[in-house]
Amino acid sequence: MCRANWGSDMNNRSDNTLSSMGVTNLYSATTDTRMAHIEAGLKKRRAASRRLRLYGVAAILTAIGFLCILLTTIISNGYTALQQTEIAVAIEVPANEILDDNGLIDKEKSRNYNWGGLVKRSFRKEFPEVTGMLDQRSLGELLSANAGYDLRIQIEKTGSVESGTNIYWVKASDDVDMLMKGRMDRTIDEKMRRIKDNQLVWFDKIVADGSIRLAFNSTFFTAADSREPESAGVLGAIVGSAMALIVTVMLALPLAVMAAVYLEYFAPPGRLTDFIEVNVNNLAAVPSIVFGLLGLAVFLGFFGMPRSAPLVGGMVLALMTLPTIIIATRASIRAVPTSIRDAALGLGASPMQTALDHVLPLAAPGILTGTIIGIAQALGETAPLIMIGMVAFIVDVPASFTDPATALPVQIFIWSDSAERAFYERSSLAIMALLLFLISMNLTAVLLRRKFEKKW
Amino acid sequence: MTFFTNDVTLLVITILFGIMAYKLARGRIETSVAIAGVKPHSLVHYYGVYAALWTLVPALILSLIWAFAADPLILNTAEARLRIAYPSLPASFLDLKMAQLQNVAAGFIDAPDDIMAIEAEKLRASMDRVDFARVLTLLSVMMIGFLFSFNRLKPQLKARVAYEGFLRRSFFAAAVLAILTTIGIISSLLFEAYRFFSEISMIDFFFGTHWSPMVSLREGVEGAEDEAVAGSSGSFGMVPVMLGTLLVAIIAMLVAVPIGLFSAIYTADFASSKVRNVIKPMLEVLAGIPTVVYGFFAALTAAPFFRDAGLLVGLDVSSQSALAAGGVMGIMIIPFISSLSDDVITAVPQSLRDGALGLGSTRAETMLRVVLPAAFPGLVGAFLLAISRAVGETMIVVMAAGVAANLTINPLEAVTTVTVQIVMLLTGDNEFDSVKTLSAFALGITLFIVTLCLNIAALHVSRKLGQRYE
Numbered sequence: 001m002c003r004a005n006w007g008s009d010m011n012n013r014s015d016n017t018l019s020s021m022g023v024t025n026l027y028s029a030t031t032d033t034r035m036a037h038i039e040a041g042l043k044k045r046r047a048a049s050r051r052l053r054l055y056g057v058a059a060i061l062t063a064i065g066f067l068c069i070l071l072t073t074i075i076s077n078g079y080t081a082l083q084q085t086e087i088a089v090a091i092e093v094p095a096n097e098i099l100d101d102n103g104l105i106d107k108e109k110s111r112n113y114n115w116g117g118l119v120k121r122s123f124r125k126e127f128p129e130v131t132g133m134l135d136q137r138s139l140g141e142l143l144s145a146n147a148g149y150d151l152r153i154q155i156e157k158t159g160s161v162e163s164g165t166n167i168y169w170v171k172a173s174d175d176v177d178m179l180m181k182g183r184m185d186r187t188i189d190e191k192m193r194r195i196k197d198n199q200l201v202w203f204d205k206i207v208a209d210g211s212i213r214l215a216f217n218s219t220f221f222t223a224a225d226s227r228e229p230e231s232a233g234v235l236g237a238i239v240g241s242a243m244a245l246i247v248t249v250m251l252a253l254p255l256a257v258m259a260a261v262y263l264e265y266f267a268p269p270g271r272l273t274d275f276i277e278v279n280v281n282n283l284a285a286v287p288s289i290v291f292g293l294l295g296l297a298v299f300l301g302f303f304g305m306p307r308s309a310p311l312v313g314g315m316v317l318a319l320m321t322l323p324t325i326i327i328a329t330r331a332s333i334r335a336v337p338t339s340i341r342d343a344a345l346g347l348g349a350s351p352m353q354t355a356l357d358h359v360l361p362l363a364a365p366g367i368l369t370g371t372i373i374g375i376a377q378a379l380g381e382t383a384p385l386i387m388i389g390m391v392a393f394i395v396d397v398p399a400s401f402t403d404p405a406t407a408l409p410v411q412i413f414i415w416s417d418s419a420e421r422a423f424y425e426r427s428s429l430a431i432m433a434l435l436l437f438l439i440s441m442n443l444t445a446v447l448l449r450r451k452f453e454k455k456w
Numbered sequence: 457m458t459f460f461t462n463d464v465t466l467l468v469i470t471i472l473f474g475i476m477a478y479k480l481a482r483g484r485i486e487t488s489v490a491i492a493g494v495k496p497h498s499l500v501h502y503y504g505v506y507a508a509l510w511t512l513v514p515a516l517i518l519s520l521i522w523a524f525a526a527d528p529l530i531l532n533t534a535e536a537r538l539r540i541a542y543p544s545l546p547a548s549f550l551d552l553k554m555a556q557l558q559n560v561a562a563g564f565i566d567a568p569d570d571i572m573a574i575e576a577e578k579l580r581a582s583m584d585r586v587d588f589a590r591v592l593t594l595l596s597v598m599m600i601g602f603l604f605s606f607n608r609l610k611p612q613l614k615a616r617v618a619y620e621g622f623l624r625r626s627f628f629a630a631a632v633l634a635i636l637t638t639i640g641i642i643s644s645l646l647f648e649a650y651r652f653f654s655e656i657s658m659i660d661f662f663f664g665t666h667w668s669p670m671v672s673l674r675e676g677v678e679g680a681e682d683e684a685v686a687g688s689s690g691s692f693g694m695v696p697v698m699l700g701t702l703l704v705a706i707i708a709m710l711v712a713v714p715i716g717l718f719s720a721i722y723t724a725d726f727a728s729s730k731v732r733n734v735i736k737p738m739l740e741v742l743a744g745i746p747t748v749v750y751g752f753f754a755a756l757t758a759a760p761f762f763r764d765a766g767l768l769v770g771l772d773v774s775s776q777s778a779l780a781a782g783g784v785m786g787i788m789i790i791p792f793i794s795s796l797s798d799d800v801i802t803a804v805p806q807s808l809r810d811g812a813l814g815l816g817s818t819r820a821e822t823m824l825r826v827v828l829p830a831a832f833p834g835l836v837g838a839f840l841l842a843i844s845r846a847v848g849e850t851m852i853v854v855m856a857a858g859v860a861a862n863l864t865i866n867p868l869e870a871v872t873t874v875t876v877q878i879v880m881l882l883t884g885d886n887e888f889d890s891v892k893t894l895s896a897f898a899l900g901i902t903l904f905i906v907t908l909c910l911n912i913a914a915l916h917v918s919r920k921l922g923q924r925y926e
Contacts, residue, residue, distance in 0.1 A: 045818045045821065046818060048818070048820050048821075049818040049819050051820070052820040053722065053726050053819075053820075055718045055721075055722075056721050056722025056727075057722060058718070059715045059717075059718035059719040060718075060722060060739075062715055063715055063716075063742060063790050063791070064738055064739075066742070066787045066790075067738070067741060067742050070749070070750075073753060074752075074753070258626060258627045258630035259631040259634065261627055262624070262628055262631045266624055266628070267631070275635065276631050276634055276635060279637075279638050280634045282638070282908065282911055283634060283637060285841065285845075285907065285911045286848075286904065286908075287844075287847070287848025287849070287875070288848070288850065289850045289875050289879070289903075290645075290904050291641075293641075293644070293896075294637070294640055294644055294645075297644035297647070297648060297897070298644050301644075302644075304527070304528060322634070322637070323634065350616065356623075376744065379746075380744075380745075380747070380749075381746070383747075383854075383875070386883060387878075387882060391883060409746050409748040409851075410748075412748050412749070413748050413855065416751075416756060416855065417855075427752060431749050435749070438745075438746070442744060
């Protein structure tokens with residue numbers, strides 16, 4: 001249809017030229033109707049053009065809309081985890097049970113003392129009306145199961161015990177935390193609710209007394225994983241991720257640069273070189289979980305390396321990011337103009353000297369950018385780390401490269417699998433931390449590129 | 457801790473050795489040049505590097521080999537002794553005893569009985585001996601390497617050539633690592649898969665329509681005396697798993713292809729460069745978000761949303777529906793398709809556009825009738841790569857798709873995928889050698905081959921685009 005129009009369009013033009021030259025135009029009558037036809041078609045064609053443009057804009061807006069929904073969901077779920085509910089409890093710490101002869105805290109005694117019982121007893125005293133074993137137990141459930149431990153840390157930090165009864169702020173349980181933050185519906189049926197009716201009454205009383213507050217959740221940034229959401233933190237996962245990435249950079253960067261220099265400058269054209277190139281390109285598209293299987297079968301199974309260790313995680317991630325960095329390095333080596341190379345060779349430098357002393361320094365910003373992007377990819381990678389067992393429940397911050405550890409994305413995975421609503425909130429906050437790391441890494445890459453990019 | 461400081465001191469000694477070798481060799485060449493008055497073949501520092509390499513590299517290689525070989529050797533002898541010490545213990549208990557022994561020897565726990573205490577003492581002694589031997593060997597290897605190179609030093613020695621030859625060889629080794637990785641992947645997967653197929657027939661695996669590796673179906677049939685088989689095997693027919701994978705991938709492509717393609721058309725030929733420079737980074741942000749975040753979103757936001765929406769219109773949508781997982785995976789793939797398609801569309805020669813526009817066609821006609829047909833092979837390549845990525849994607853489906861294998865193509869039901877099964881089979885407390893864990897490797901090799909074929913097909917198809925306009 002359109003092609004026919006274009007054809008008649010050309011006929012018209014030649015007709016007009018002919019008529020202007022004085023030749024009798026036999027088709028002049030039909031020309032006008034054709035022109036009208038074309039005009040009418042033009043409107044349609046332009047509308048089609050506008051429609052295509054509109055589809056494009058709509059597609060982009062949809063994609064960006066998805067991005068916005070994703071980010072808002074995570075931020076609106078996660079920001080509340082920055083705070084943690086605490087309950088004030090009047091506690092009389094028995095000095096004789098904790099202190100040594102010099103009036104200082106005896107660590108040994110303190111460790112053996114039943115802090116949890118002390119907190120619960122003191123808390124019960126504030127509700128003299130609550131009697132009976134079951135009621136008292138559900139009253140105690142308003143406080144964190146680790147409240148005793150937290151109190152011990154608080155007191156050991158001050159170094160001494162104040163006499164008499166004092167107010168101490170201890171963490172509330174995760175359910176109370178959710179209730180306080182308005183993330184629990186108190187109107188639904190009691191059986192479906194994690195906080196029961198009698199607990200609600202006590203909770204309201206505490207709120208009315210003003211002995212409940214939302215404080216900054218520093219535990220989240222200073223602790224490793226825990227069974228209790230209120231005692232769980234991301235520090236262990238962040239340290240684990242950092243260790244794995246250090247291993248990744250130390251292995252992948254030198255190996256990738258060496259391989260790239262070889263492929264660009266020294267590889268003789270031939271089957272072997274072609275085969276290497278095919279392998280590099282193909283490895284870049286292999287699913288990450290396959291690298292995890294490789295790590296499991298070879299590093300853990302064959303070489304007997306420790307499970308869950310950041311060392312092995314880093315090695316697997318290094319194999320995974322290697323192709324990315326090789327490809328980026330080759331691109332930035334190729335971006336260095338041949339005149340530099342020719343000049344160095346012409347002045348008598350050997351090919352190796354040319355590559356190492358002249359080309360590589362000029363390609364360094366590009367290599368660095370590629371490496372940062374590769375490392376950012378590795379930081380967000382989860383599946384291969386799960387395969388080599390970095391998915392275990394680990395309560396300690398890893399101290400060495402062979403300690404069992406977990407990584408930040410794996411921690412998000414573990415938490416989002418948990419039943420507690422409070423872990424949901426915490427995994428959102430952990431995602432925010434992860435995205436923050438990724439954004440700052442990518443931003444660094446962009447800035448580096450801007451600062452050092454040369455137009456030859 | 458002593459082990460650590462020991463290693464650190466060894467490292468410091470090694471570095472000092474290297475520096476010393478460099479200084480000595482360089483000094484020697486400088487003096488011999490000054491005395492004899494001949495011009496050396498290479499710059500003097502190359503002689504230093506030459507000696508330092510001879511000192512360090514053999515020692516480094518040796519210590520790497522040692523690190524992998526020594527520990528298993530010691531532990532094997534210790535295990536042999538344990539077997540003699542506890543003759544009546546079955547093999548699985550022996551492993552436990554072995555772990556306990558290591559912990560006792562490292563001082564983490566106290567020995568439970570006298571035999572263990574003695575054995576731990578022996579183990580610790582042999583470890584100390586081997587450690588001492590290692591340090592001694594390393595030092596002597598460094599010494600020998602240094603003396604060897606130092607004796608060869610003379611101004612005529614082509615130190616630079618030797619050094620560059622070494623570098624070139626190590627560069628080659630680094631490049632070959634890519635091949636080794638591929639070989640490692642294929643051989644390790646094949647090896648485990650082979651062991652799997654020696655118990656389960658290939659036909660059952662590839663064409664069976666029932667997948668429930670956790671449920672023991674053969675109990676009673678095989679008889680209780682064949683414990684290994686009866687206790688650990690269910691049924692391994694991968695058709696429902698593969699079908700689920702395909703279903704999720706197709707849903708993802710249905711979301712990603714239109715959105716990605718239309719955005720690419722817009723950014724490539726319609727948008728001004730200013731708009732383009734804003735839009736492309738925003739789409740790249742989508743690409744930079746880790747898959748675990750998408751999985752979180754799919755499991756905790758998208759899936760409940762689809763379920764509630766289904767309830768509104770009276771449909772029963774599973775809370776682990778293929779729709780939620782596939783849809784979110786589609787969002788993840790959008791930037792992948794849009795950037796690849798953008799590249800392909802911009803790669804179409806400008807002359808084609810100019811020709812079409814010059815003949816009076818509108819922009820849309822140019823795009824739909826000239827540019828896109830020309831870019832078609834490249835676009836198909838991009839889509840194939842996207843499918844390969846969707847098939848291999850793990851976290852989204854692990855978090856949002858189901859675990860049980862349903863033989864269905866209903867997107868509202870829960871399906872499982874190859875990657876979900878791999879993760880599930882390998883994260884439990886299974887024995888490493890059971891049929892269950894081996895089946896994960898059989899799935900792994902299938903996944904690897906499928907994605908490999910897709911990648912090769914993509915490369916092959918998109919090469920045609922390049923050839924057509926060269």
